[in-house]
Amino acid sequence: MARERRVLTAGSVAVTGAVALVLGGAPAVAAESESIPPFRSLPSSPPERAGTDAPDVGHAGGATATYTVQSGDTITGIAIRHGLRTVDVLTWNDLSWSSIIHPGDVLTLGAPGSGGGDSGGGDSGGGSPAAPDEDADTYTVQAGDTLWGIAADHDLSLAKLLDLNGIDEGAIIYPGEELVVAEADGGESSDPPSIYDSPEYDLQASLNAPQAENVALIASVGRGLGVSEHGIAIAIATAMVESGLRNLDWGDRDSVGLFQQRPSTGWGDRTELMDRGVATTRFFHGAPDGATRGLLDIGGWESMNFGDAAQAVQISAYPDRYDRWRVAAWGWLAQHG
Incomplete structure (x- = not known):
């Protein structure tokens, strides 16, 4: 989204939710990307959109839905109201987690040519869990669950849980979804080593x-x-x-x-x-x-x-x-x- 560079003033602006990046990947929250306060539970299905919050749709058919930013809006809030993932809204509008949005800005609420943003999250390359193998052990997501917590409860690394389900660390999980937590019989574990298994004694990391x-x-x-x-x-x-x-x-x-x-x-x-x-x-x-x-x-x-x-x-x-x-x-x- 091409926008004129603006100087941040004391006026009303809307910003993306603060995102704490985690060494090794931030845990994803059931039904929501991480925001402040973190790990609060949301409904298992996207809320209905009120008339004033409905996206401004261009032409019928293949047109992509848009939304005009209002005072007090955040990208995370806009995404939730329209049943979308925050990361997708950022990607479609060429924004980052630190981007600032202003009242009057027009946001795209769907991939180009997708015909709108009311798909409940859409297909964003690894955002939805893959269908589990019939022989694999699964876990049913509960309200308040996080990928990090589910992995820990089943003695998995976060990377392994993501790999088993074909999702990335930014994926949103909803109560009722089935996640694979163990491979089918005969599968070999390929958990990546812990950072504490590194042969280098003095560990290093770049801070966000x-x-x-x-x-x-x-x-x-x-x-x-x-x-x-x-x-x-x-x-x-x-x-x-x-x-x-x-x-x-x-x-x-x-x-x-x-x-x-x-x-x-x-x-x-x-x-x-x-x-x-x-x-x-x-x-x-x-x-x-x-x-x-x-x-x-x-x-x-x-x-x-x-x-x-x-x-x-x-x-x-x-x-x-x-x-x-x-x-x-x-x-x-x-x-x-």
């Missing part, structure tokens, strides 16, 4: 904007508490292991947030732990009532091995993972902190 922002926040909170750069680097590496430097509202059992702290083990209530500043403060100082210990509560942490110091706080089932992000954490702190 939300991840870099979380590095800056951890550094700011740490310095405000008087924590040394060494302690801040430990916190950054810990958040990378626990959440991929993302503020997740889900995790193992009741774990949430940057550091995957659990309300049930005394870190605080869920709302508190979803506050990035509170979660970071808890990593350094523990819970206010002393139910958990933070890094600064660990005697002699400054002289401990980098990974051991992180493990003393997190008490993880995978204690060897933190030290492998030590070099990267120092680099991210220098670049973004």
